[in-house]
Amino acid sequence: MARPTLTGSRIRQRRTALGRKQADLAVSVGISPSYLNLIEHNRRPIGGGLLNAIARELRVETSVLAEGASASLLQTLREAADGHGPATEEAARMEEFVGRFPGWAALLADTARRTRTLEHTVETLSDRMTHDPFLSASLHDVLSTATAIRSTASILVETPDLDTEWLGRFHRNLNDDGERLAKSAEALVRYLDEGSSTDVTAAPPQDEFDAFLQANDFHFADLERALPPDPAVLMRNAAQLTSAAGRTLAEAHLHRYALDAGHMPLQGFADAARELGYDPAALAGRFGIDLPAVFRRLATIPPSMLTGEVGLVICDGSGTLTFRKPITGFSLPRFGAACPLWPLYQALTRPMAPVRLMVEMAERAPRRFLTYAICQPSQPGGFDAPQVLKAAMLILPANILPDPKVLVRDPDTLIGTSCRICPRSGCAARREPSILADAF
Numbered sequence: 001m002a003r004p005t006l007t008g009s010r011i012r013q014r015r016t017a018l019g020r021k022q023a024d025l026a027v028s029v030g031i032s033p034s035y036l037n038l039i040e041h042n043r044r045p046i047g048g049g050l051l052n053a054i055a056r057e058l059r060v061e062t063s064v065l066a067e068g069a070s071a072s073l074l075q076t077l078r079e080a081a082d083g084h085g086p087a088t089e090e091a092a093r094m095e096e097f098v099g100r101f102p103g104w105a106a107l108l109a110d111t112a113r114r115t116r117t118l119e120h121t122v123e124t125l126s127d128r129m130t131h132d133p134f135l136s137a138s139l140h141d142v143l144s145t146a147t148a149i150r151s152t153a154s155i156l157v158e159t160p161d162l163d164t165e166w167l168g169r170f171h172r173n174l175n176d177d178g179e180r181l182a183k184s185a186e187a188l189v190r191y192l193d194e195g196s197s198t199d200v201t202a203a204p205p206q207d208e209f210d211a212f213l214q215a216n217d218f219h220f221a222d223l224e225r226a227l228p229p230d231p232a233v234l235m236r237n238a239a240q241l242t243s244a245a246g247r248t249l250a251e252a253h254l255h256r257y258a259l260d261a262g263h264m265p266l267q268g269f270a271d272a273a274r275e276l277g278y279d280p281a282a283l284a285g286r287f288g289i290d291l292p293a294v295f296r297r298l299a300t301i302p303p304s305m306l307t308g309e310v311g312l313v314i315c316d317g318s319g320t321l322t323f324r325k326p327i328t329g330f331s332l333p334r335f336g337a338a339c340p341l342w343p344l345y346q347a348l349t350r351p352m353a354p355v356r357l358m359v360e361m362a363e364r365a366p367r368r369f370l371t372y373a374i375c376q377p378s379q380p381g382g383f384d385a386p387q388v389l390k391a392a393m394l395i396l397p398a399n400i401l402p403d404p405k406v407l408v409r410d411p412d413t414l415i416g417t418s419c420r421i422c423p424r425s426g427c428a429a430r431r432e433p434s435i436l437a438d439a440f
Contacts, residue, residue: 007051009100010065012040014058029053042096073098073109080112138188145181149174208246209253210324210334212238218325219300220257224266228258257300263289264297270305273298278310278396280372281354291354291374295394299325311369311395315344317388329367330395331417339416340429344393347373351389358398362416362424368398 015025026036029050038044046054055062077094098105152173156162162170215238222229231254241247264287276282280294287294299312311327324332332338338345343355355373360366375391416422419431 007046007065008040008042008044009096011046011054011058013100013102014060014065015040018058020058025054025057028057073105076109076112077105080108080115138184141184142181142188145177145184149177149181152177205243205245205249206322207334208241208243209249211240212246212250213253213325215240217302219302220254223254223258224261228261231255231258256296260289260293260297260300263287263293266301266305269297270301273301273306277401278306280394290376291372292376292390292392295372295374295392298394306400308397308400310400312392313338313342313344313395314390314392315348316390317348319345319348322390323392327395327397329397330361330369333418337431338418339422340419340431341413341415341427342393343371343373343413344391347375347393348389348391349375351375351377357413359413359415362414362422370396370398370401372396 015022022036022040023033026033029036030053031050035044039046051065052062055065058065077098081090081094152170156167156170156174212235220234222234223231231251234254235241235247235250238250241250264283269283269287272283272286276286278298280291280298283294283298284291295312298310301310303309309327310325311330311332312323312325313321313332314323315321319337321332321338324334326332343357343359346357347353347355352375356371357373358368358370360368371393373391373393375389377387377389379385379387414424414427416424416427419427419429420434422430422434425434
């Protein structure tokens with residue numbers, strides 16, 4: 001039987017749109033106008049032959065009247081209502097609202113999605129403007145040039161009887177500074193639009209590397225074969241890799257990728273991951289490999305072969321992020337430091353001691369993730385050389401797990417992206433006030 005909360009409202013909406021009177025429709029389907037009135041106000045259930053008869057009279061498919069609101073629309077509205085007191089209290093009537101006012105519901109959902117997009121843009125731009133060295137230098141150049149132009153113009157205005165020679169010099173200065181300002185502004189706009197400015201400076205090698213990985217969805221099918229090609233072949237036509245340093249980073253990653261693929265064949269590893277509930281320790285035992293390699297391999301498997309997305313972040317001993325694979329709901333800062341409460345940094349302080357934590361990310365609609373982290377020391381320069389630390393954190397959304405409640409019983413650890421764009425107040429680890437403190 002169709003759900004009365006929605007079906008009656010749809011019948012009334014369709015009847016009104018066709019300009020038919022309630023009494024006329026009731027007589028056509030063989031019921032009393034008062035009974036139809038109860039149906040349209042969701043006070044009587046409806047289904048079967050009566051619903052089919054009404055659908056025929058209203059010249060619409062029965063399913064259009066009977067089926068509920070789309071899952072995506074309802075989910076978007078639930079996320080928009082989350083944390084908003086009055087709306088949360090009325091969440092039980094959400095489907096009735098969608099049924100009665102589908103246009104307003106769609107508008108509200110679109111507004112909520114746009115708000116999330118704008119908040120993400122603010123986070124990204126704030127992160128970039130705070131920590132991007134090229135952007136800071138470009139803004140400084142624009143401002144200093146504008147100041148020089150203003151100073152020269154003030155002298156010309158305030159000194160009308162300047163010597164002809166000096167007047168010519170000031171005019172040349174204005175012309176030179178104006179040309180410099182135009183070029184700086186053009187380069188800055190191009191950098192903001194494209195992520196880099198080839199005329200002024202190349203994109204940082206890490207940005208080139210990140211763009212290369214994202215363009216390939218972090219998966220390289222050619223390296224999954226028994227005899228993988230030379231990584232140089234894969235990089236030959238990569239438009240993202242414009243510098244030697246960027247190509248060096250990509251080449252090292254591709255060599256490591258090929259080794260991981262050889263130890264953990266794609267289909268067999270994906271099957272084992274689902275079978276073992278994505279437990280990296282169990283996978284490491286089955287394939288005879290270390291945990292960081294399992295983390296990397298899970299991050300390269302296409303989501304279609306798993307049951308959801310998998311994220312990965314790697315940092316060096318300074319805490320600088322050297323590898324980022326974000327997933328929905330878990331933002332990773334492009335510039336600057338991440339949240340100090342990330343399990344990644346806990347692992348960094350305890351080499352070779354694995355960390356497993358269920359975390360909740362600070363978002364408008366908070367999501368839960370199971371994280372695994374490990375820090376592995378190495379001494380590439382030899383036994384007496386300095387020890388090099390590298391930590392990795394695997395990020396699994398809670399809905400990918402067979403039963404997250406069984407896996408982790410401790411309370412969730414509340415984390416964010418970085419202090420500057422984390423809305424949670426009262427955090428003991430906060431370094432600076434958040435620009436989004438009142439946004440949620």
